Amino acid sequence: MDSRHSGRKLAAAAMLGALLTACGGGSGDGLDSNGRPVGEGGSGGGGLTPTFASIQAQVLTPRCTTCHAGAAAPVGLRLDAGSSYALLVGVPSGEVSSLQRVAPGRPDDSYLIHKLEGRAAVGSRMPLGGPFLDAATIAVIRDWIARGAPNN
Numbered sequence: 001m002d003s004r005h006s007g008r009k010l011a012a013a014a015m016l017g018a019l020l021t022a023c024g025g026g027s028g029d030g031l032d033s034n035g036r037p038v039g040e041g042g043s044g045g046g047g048l049t050p051t052f053a054s055i056q057a058q059v060l061t062p063r064c065t066t067c068h069a070g071a072a073a074p075v076g077l078r079l080d081a082g083s084s085y086a087l088l089v090g091v092p093s094g095e096v097s098s099l100q101r102v103a104p105g106r107p108d109d110s111y112l113i114h115k116l117e118g119r120a121a122v123g124s125r126m127p128l129g130g131p132f133l134d135a136a137t138i139a140v141i142r143d144w145i146a147r148g149a150p151n152n
């Protein structure tokens with residue numbers, strides 16, 4: 001009985017080791033609060049990375065352009081692939097003009113983050129009506145902004 005116990009413990013330790021290795025180690029970037037890689041959202045979707053192309057393809061286009069596109073886009077903010085970067089980065093918010101939508105290097109001062117986290121001074125949390133982005137997804141967008149919000 002003792003040997004069965006320690007065998008199980010060994011197997012568990014080996015599994016944990018394999019999981020940690022699979023995650024690539026490092027600073028914890030790219031992992032959610034449960035230590036899983038971000039961007040999988042339970043639906044098996046492919047890993048979101050802190051680049052604009054990835055955020056566009058996996059968040060802005062599928063989650064935002066139902067409303068934020070075309071001439072009637074709310075607050076003039078079009079988030080389709082051809083428009084979004086130029087309307088986000090370094091551009092003052094229409095709702096709170098003292099804040100930029102995306103302030104390069106400063107996620108906490110970026111109105112986009114305020115809207116996604118539901119703590120903007122004006123209006124509702126985005127995406128309007130939900131479901132809202134999970135913390136891991138917002139963390140990747142924060143990371144991209146912290147890296148200077150490059151058009152990459």
Ligand code: HEC
Binds near residue numbers: 064067068075095123
């Ligand atoms: C169902 C429609 C809808 C969806 C989907 C939606 N929005 Fe919005 N958005 C709005 C409306 C309406 C407003 C203006 C009213 C408000 O802020 O509540 C707005 C305002 C905003 C603003 C403020 C713009 C400014 O200049 O002040 C930001 C930023 C924003 N949305 C980002 C997003 C992002 C990012 C997504 C996707 C993750 C998203 N929205 C999805 C309808 C939507």
